[in-house]
Amino acid sequence: MSSAPAPSRTFLPIPPLLRRVFDSFPLKTYPAPSLPASSPRPSQKPTLHIFTTPSAATNGAPSFDPACLRLQTYLRLCGLEFTTAPASAHAAPAGELPYLTPAGSRAAVPARKIISWAQEQGGGVHEDLQEPQIAAFLALVEGAVRDAYLYALYLEPTNFLRLAAPLYTRISSSVGLVQIALSHELRAAAETELRKSRPGGVIVADEIYADAAAAWKALDTLLGDDEWFFGAQQPGMLDATVFAFAHLVRKWAWDETERRVQTPLETCKRLMAHEERLRKRCGW
Amino acid sequence: MSSPLARDDDDVFERLKSAVDPAVVSEREKAVQERVRLQYEKAQRRLAELIEENSTLPVTIADIRIHGVKNTREGFLHKVFADALKEEKQRSYTLNSALEELQKTTQKLHRFGIFHPNISMYLDQAHAAFGDRTPISAFISVQERGRLQLNTGTEVGNAEGGGYFNATIRNVFGGAETLYASASTATSTADVGHRTRSSYELTFATPINADPDTVFDIGAFRASRSNHYFASHEEAQQGVRAGLRFLTDYGSHELNYNGVWRQVSNLSPDASPSVRADAGDSVKSSITHTLTRDTRDSKLLPTTGSLLKGITELAGLGGDVSFLKTQVEAQRSLPFSHGISFSTGLRAGVLVPLPQGLGFSENATPPRPSRINDRFFLGGATDIRGFRENGLGPRDGNDAVGGDVYVAGGASLFLPLPRLGAESPFRLQAFVNGGRLVALQQSTGVKEGLLGALREMGVGYPSMAAGVGLVYAHPVARFELNFALPVVKREEERARKGLQFGVGISFL
Numbered sequence: 001m002s003s004a005p006a007p008s009r010t011f012l013p014i015p016p017l018l019r020r021v022f023d024s025f026p027l028k029t030y031p032a033p034s035l036p037a038s039s040p041r042p043s044q045k046p047t048l049h050i051f052t053t054p055s056a057a058t059n060g061a062p063s064f065d066p067a068c069l070r071l072q073t074y075l076r077l078c079g080l081e082f083t084t085a086p087a088s089a090h091a092a093p094a095g096e097l098p099y100l101t102p103a104g105s106r107a108a109v110p111a112r113k114i115i116s117w118a119q120e121q122g123g124g125v126h127e128d129l130q131e132p133q134i135a136a137f138l139a140l141v142e143g144a145v146r147d148a149y150l151y152a153l154y155l156e157p158t159n160f161l162r163l164a165a166p167l168y169t170r171i172s173s174s175v176g177l178v179q180i181a182l183s184h185e186l187r188a189a190a191e192t193e194l195r196k197s198r199p200g201g202v203i204v205a206d207e208i209y210a211d212a213a214a215a216w217k218a219l220d221t222l223l224g225d226d227e228w229f230f231g232a233q234q235p236g237m238l239d240a241t242v243f244a245f246a247h248l249v250r251k252w253a254w255d256e257t258e259r260r261v262q263t264p265l266e267t268c269k270r271l272m273a274h275e276e277r278l279r280k281r282c283g284w
Numbered sequence: 285m286s287s288p289l290a291r292d293d294d295d296v297f298e299r300l301k302s303a304v305d306p307a308v309v310s311e312r313e314k315a316v317q318e319r320v321r322l323q324y325e326k327a328q329r330r331l332a333e334l335i336e337e338n339s340t341l342p343v344t345i346a347d348i349r350i351h352g353v354k355n356t357r358e359g360f361l362h363k364v365f366a367d368a369l370k371e372e373k374q375r376s377y378t379l380n381s382a383l384e385e386l387q388k389t390t391q392k393l394h395r396f397g398i399f400h401p402n403i404s405m406y407l408d409q410a411h412a413a414f415g416d417r418t419p420i421s422a423f424i425s426v427q428e429r430g431r432l433q434l435n436t437g438t439e440v441g442n443a444e445g446g447g448y449f450n451a452t453i454r455n456v457f458g459g460a461e462t463l464y465a466s467a468s469t470a471t472s473t474a475d476v477g478h479r480t481r482s483s484y485e486l487t488f489a490t491p492i493n494a495d496p497d498t499v500f501d502i503g504a505f506r507a508s509r510s511n512h513y514f515a516s517h518e519e520a521q522q523g524v525r526a527g528l529r530f531l532t533d534y535g536s537h538e539l540n541y542n543g544v545w546r547q548v549s550n551l552s553p554d555a556s557p558s559v560r561a562d563a564g565d566s567v568k569s570s571i572t573h574t575l576t577r578d579t580r581d582s583k584l585l586p587t588t589g590s591l592l593k594g595i596t597e598l599a600g601l602g603g604d605v606s607f608l609k610t611q612v613e614a615q616r617s618l619p620f621s622h623g624i625s626f627s628t629g630l631r632a633g634v635l636v637p638l639p640q641g642l643g644f645s646e647n648a649t650p651p652r653p654s655r656i657n658d659r660f661f662l663g664g665a666t667d668i669r670g671f672r673e674n675g676l677g678p679r680d681g682n683d684a685v686g687g688d689v690y691v692a693g694g695a696s697l698f699l700p701l702p703r704l705g706a707e708s709p710f711r712l713q714a715f716v717n718g719g720r721l722v723a724l725q726q727s728t729g730v731k732e733g734l735l736g737a738l739r740e741m742g743v744g745y746p747s748m749a750a751g752v753g754l755v756y757a758h759p760v761a762r763f764e765l766n767f768a769l770p771v772v773k774r775e776e777e778r779a780r781k782g783l784q785f786g787v788g789i790s791f792l
Contacts, residue, residue: 022769022781025769025770025771025781026769026770026771026772026773026779027771027772028744028745028771028772028773029772029773029774029775030743030744030772030773030774030775031774031775032678032679032774032775032776032777033677033678033679033687033721033722033723033740033774033776033777034678034722034723034725034740035558035678035680035685035723036558036653036654036659036678036685036686036687036688036723036724036725037653037654037723037724037725037733038558038561038562038652038653038654038655038656039557039558039561039678039680039685040557040558040560040561049560087560087563087564088563088564088565089564090547090548090549090550090551090563090564090565091551091560091561091563091564093551093553095549101557106556106557106680106681107554108553108555108557108560172564172565173545173565173566173567173604174567174603174604175545175567175602175603175604177545178545178565178567181545182565
């Protein structure tokens with residue numbers, strides 16, 4: 001290694017004296033200006049940014065979005081201390097909530113890296129998500145169950161107007177026209193998402209609900225009389241994922257005529273008990 | 285006299301019978317032209333004499349006739365001339381004052397922009413009887429400009445490519461109304477990073493009461509702009525606006541309403557928490573008043589005169605953001621001998637968060653901190669040279685996040701280039717400029733926050749830079765190439781040592 005400074009790429013050689021004069025500028029440097037009031041201050045605890053209302057965020061209440069609730073539950077199960085904050089999907093890396101800012105850090109951990117981040121932090125759950133059985137059942141929840149959830153919340157007209165649209169759009173803007181525009185976008189996005197996952201891109205309500213009912217049954221059988229899935233000592237990712245959907249499916253005040261997503265779950269007594277058990281464990 | 289026609293009269297017939305010599309013909313033509321010119325000059329002289337002699341002659345404008353009008357409404361023209369035909373004026377017109385009044389009115393016609401600039405006027409004595417006053421008729425001849433104007437083009441610069449399309453329909457309803465539509469896009473990949481912008485606009489403008497200086501306009505727009513190069517995000521806007529422009533003794537006013545849905549999105553992976561916190565949707569519903577008093581001889585390179593400008597925006601009539609934003613700008617230019625001139629300018633602004641709904645609504649919440657898309661930015665070749673664009677003020681990591689209070693000032697001495705002189709649009713300049721941009725801190729209240737910000741402004745010298753450069757005032761924009769050195773700066777602020785190029789229409 002040479003101690004000489006790297007040659008500058010200017011086409012004119014600058015005489016050393018002039019360079020010294022240049023380098024003496026600026027003559028005076030003051031400390032950096034402080035950040036505006038809205039800039040988040042570095043926090044002592046990690047922050048999970050989720051779909052939630054400001055008041056629910058301060059209580060650490062569960063998110064109303066399954067993708068957020070799933071990781072929120074997982075982090076709680078890991079026994080990691082964190083706070084939650086309401087966020088817009090536009091704030092998230094790749095536009096997908098949740099994301100996480102580690103304690104004292106200015107960087108954002110995207111949703112897909114939160115699990116490995118938690119494991120690096122020494123989170124309590126040790127499992128291999130690539131293990132075929134776990135992967136298969138995770139795919140079942142993320143497929144059949146999620147499709148029915150999307151259909152029930154976004155494509156059933158009354159549910160959408162009464163439940164999804166107000167919650168998801170009011171956190172964005174207080175202006176009615178903007179809420180209407182956003183709710184159209186939201187619904188179109190859900191429909192696109194469904195078409196991608198349904199065979200042939202055809203959306204048939206009866207099929208979607210039937211698939212979900214079968215999935216609930218299968219999960220109920222898998223759980224059996226164990227406390228957690230696969231007879232584990234500690235709840236894991238599958239428990240968190242099933243819980244996220246089961247909790248929201250039970251919690252939403254579905255319209256009387258559009259609650260076909262809820263009825264099959266209510267017949268799975270063991271899953272219902274699992275949901276309650278996990279909710280208590282998370283302190284909700 | 286050498287003209288053949290000036291010879292003795294008895295020779296004329298003889299000359300006509302003889303063969304025509306081409307040289308003589310051309311000479312004849314010349315002579316005819318000469319005579320016409322002389323006659324015209326004589327007529328003009330006579331007219332001037334007449335007006336001079338009769339300048340105090342009491343007259344009355346009996347009628348005004350306009351030729352060449354096709355699309356313009358009669359009612360509209362009536363209003364334009366109504367002032368000149370007012371009864372009290374009619375009673376006191378002299379030939380001179382009537383002429384002045386008519387000239388003022390034709391100038392008004394010009395300003396609507398619907399006629400070609402060759403408006404001409406003739407006067408004649410009218411036949412109608414108006415007591416002891418001499419009645420006169422005015423004949424005004426105009427030529428209407430084309431109704432539809434389309435502009436389209438592509439712009440390819442150093443590292444920028446783009447296209448635009450503009451369409452203007454003039455005189456839509458025959459009352460100098462304008463319908464304007466435009467679309468433009470541009471992409472650049474300069475060293476400052478990838479920038480794209482696009483904008484679409486539709487505006488309808490109409491003069492109020494046939495007065496070219498009082499214009500109402502209403503429109504809708506949609507635009508998106510990449511702010512990745514200084515704050516890791518893009519901002520999309522769509523909205524409606526309505527405005528009124530008018531003149532008073534204080535200057536020219538603009539009163540605007542804006543209803544805009546803004547979306548801060550497409551963040552870079554390494555966007556700072558400050559930018560993430562402000563990402564998403566917000567609606568701004570605001571009224572803005574702008575007062576401009578401009579006596580400068582040139583907007584781009586003033587050598588004398590001054591500019592005073594005040595902009596006040598009140599946001600929170602509905603919408604998601606509530607604030608009062610005030611900015612003032614003052615500029616003064618002084619000419620010295622040998623084409624040397626001196627310009628100095630000062631700008632300042634403050635953004636005060638207000639209670640949601642401005643405190644009128646029942647569920648009013650306390651003032652919320654400002655958002656990145658409402659705050660001020662400072663720095664760059666057009667305001668504080670020697671700093672990068674938006675290089676002053678608070679930064680979070682790589683992002684400039686803006687501030688709520690700012691002051692910026694500058695002084696430039698302009699020298700004409702040797703050989704080219706003062707008439708050329710080139711100048712050498714020596715400048716000093718600087719400023720401060722600070723943000724309101726998290727505190728118990730807005731008042732404490734503002735006091736705290738003002739206190740912070742007073743700490744130390746403002747960030748400053750000085751330098752010399754070359755200025756070119758092109759009719760469309762001003763170009764500058766400067767060599768600047770930052771003298772005082774804050775840590776994190778992005779200074780730029782050395783050469784800096786600037787293009788703009790408004791410099792400090």
